[in-house]
Amino acid sequence: MNEIKATSNQLLAKAVSFHQNNEFIDARKLYKQCLSIDPNNFDCLYFLGLLYAQTGEFQKAVNSLSKASELNPNHPATFSTLGFAQLELKEYLPAIDSFRRTIKLQPNLVDAHYNLGNALQDTHHHLEAIASYDAALQLQKNNPNIYFNKANSLRYLKDFEAAIQAYDQALFIEPNFAEAYCNKAGCLEQIGAYEEAITACKQALSIDPNFATAHWNLAFCYLLLGDFENGWKEHEWRWVSPDLPIHQERRNFDQPLWLGQESLFNKTIFLYAEQGLGDTLQFSRFAIQVKRLGAKVILEVQKPLVSLLSSLTGVDQIISKGEAAPAFDYQCPLMSLPLALRAYSKEAMNISSPYLHTSKESLSKWESILGKKTKPRVGIVWSGNPDHHNDWNRSIPLDQLLQLSSSKYQLVSVQKNISAADRTLLEAHPEVLRFDNDLHDFSDTAALCELLDLVITVDTSVAHVAGSLGKETWLLLPKNPDWRWLLNRADTDWYPNTRIYRQKELLNWAPVIDQVKNDLNTAFSV
Structure with missing residues (x-):
């Protein structure tokens, strides 16, 4: 031993x-x-x-x-x-x-x-x-x-x-x-x-010029301040770092990326969605400009958007994400189009309004679902995707938004996903019409919005649906807004019929709700 x-x-x-x-x-x-x-x-x-x-x-x-x-x-x-x-x-x-x-x-x-x-x-x-x-x-x-x-x-x-x-x-x-x-x-x-x-x-980039996350942050600062030229250039860094959430959406094609240098005359270009549903709705407008360059345009989007975006002028073929794409010469993600088209001005951003349209069939269907109109109808959306990194900041507790309820108009929920707690709360407010089980895709959402007198929404995809339809929309924003809404403005160049209400204090929605309620009473006063 x-x-x-x-x-x-x-x-x-x-x-x-x-x-x-x-x-x-x-x-x-x-x-x-x-x-x-x-x-x-x-x-x-x-x-x-x-x-x-x-x-x-x-x-x-x-x-x-x-x-x-x-x-x-x-x-x-x-x-x-x-x-x-x-x-x-x-x-x-x-x-x-x-x-x-x-x-x-x-x-x-x-x-x-x-x-x-x-x-x-x-x-x-x-x-x-x-x-x-x-x-x-x-x-x-x-x-x-x-x-x-x-x-x-x-x-x-x-x-x-x-x-x-x-x-x-x-x-x-x-x-x-x-x-x-x-x-x-x-x-x-x-x-x-x-x-x-x-x-x-x-300062971070002076130490590490290839620090993709710093470029990404810089892009959003520039964009928020309205410096679109520098903002869109920095935004291209989103594909570089695997640490960025967007990186998983990166696609590898044999065909070259088009960023505006090559002629598209008689060429086919493949445009594809890369981020959220709202981003796709907002940036699909640029397909119209691409079409004007003489291209055949194939657009790939998320499945719930296919039907609605089929109404987009300038798209020769629309496919659902995951479907096999036909042959094409160039490709470009949707959110690179402003850089490719040098879309740095209000005129370039607007394109035309509205640029999406609802079908007669969808409108007829929703007229039947809504029934006879007895008073103005006001749509409400109070929360976005709960998994979104900024949802804590942009969503409004339903009990606060329900303070808008009034006998002068009828509140209509345009919310697709409703939590169990919010369902219970809505049951105590039968005056609010609710159609979440009938909203199968964004054609349904668009038709419902089209038949409302006004849409009031937080910063989520419905804001882009209503905006792209040219519908009067009141957008409720947090104190630190998403870059696309800029700062200190009550309007937006993206959607001319949208009015913005902004928080003055972080997470304090009460003054915003009060202002909206006052404006509703004025708008629908008898």
Whole structure:
């Protein structure tokens, strides 16, 4: 037994020496030889697990370190390294447990507090994550990464001012921290400091000129401020980074991308939707200009939009996303068309209004569904896609919007997806007509909107349906609006018949609702 122990210790000593000199292949062989003769050698299991973690073999690291932790439950480095490997495998709950056990054994280990914060952040426990980052900062005040991740959690909690301060602390320590400048820019946008956000984006790009997310943020700042020429150029960076959500929509074609250089006369171009339904409705207008260049235009859109967009002038063929496309010479995503067409002016954006139309069949169907009209009809839409990253900001609680109810006019829900809580609320308001089960695609939505006297909506696809039909629309916007609505305007060049109502304070819809109610009473006064 003593000979086996002595041999394993000799192998371990040699393995550790190789390990310390970064000769990982030789170290690994010796660790395994050691364990073949002494399977419960704690030190060997720990060091082999550490090696696996260092070489990115995280599942093997977890296997080795888990066994080591059973043999010695009082070794903090084992649990710290185990937690790191679990975190890399996105095994968040086991990682949290490992880091907490590390801290219990060794409270002053900075990495354990920092990585615990990271695991908590990844599981959206942001208040607890901030507490862990603060504990790490008590032990190490000059670590920019800790400030950066703390700022990220503050940003998720919508505490933008505090997040900006934390990003600034990271940048004070590490002035070349491009990601900190980029994320700071996002917070500056949220508080309306757009020029400062542009400066922060440019600082990030001075450090890393190919930082796609910084270009993406810069694009939206430019667009929001009405600088369409620079905005559309920067917007092309959306395809570069796999970290951006739009990247998954990237398409690979043999045919070249058309951005306005080549003649389209007698050529076929394939235009395709790339983002949300509202984006498709808004940017499909540019197919009209493409057609005027002498092209045959094939348009691919999301299936619920096919019927409605078939009314678009200038489209030779419309197909649903996923269908096989016919032969074509060039291709272009819809949201690259403003750049390709140099559509930087009000005139270029408007094209013509309306540019979409409802069919006689759809109108007849919805006239029958609505029944006899006894008073003006006002459509309402209060929420968008709950999975949208900005839905917390743009949607209005239904109980607030229902304050618009009046005997002077009839409220009609144009909301397709209604939550269980909102259904219950609507049951208590039978005066509101509801047709969500009858809205099968956007031809139905368009026909319903066409038959209303007015549409009141938050920033969602219905705003674009009504706008593209030339319907009178009142659009309710948050304090920090989407770029397309610009700033400080009660109108929009995209849809001439749309009136905008804007929040003055973040998440405070009450004054907006009051103003809308006053204007409704004036508009429909007897």
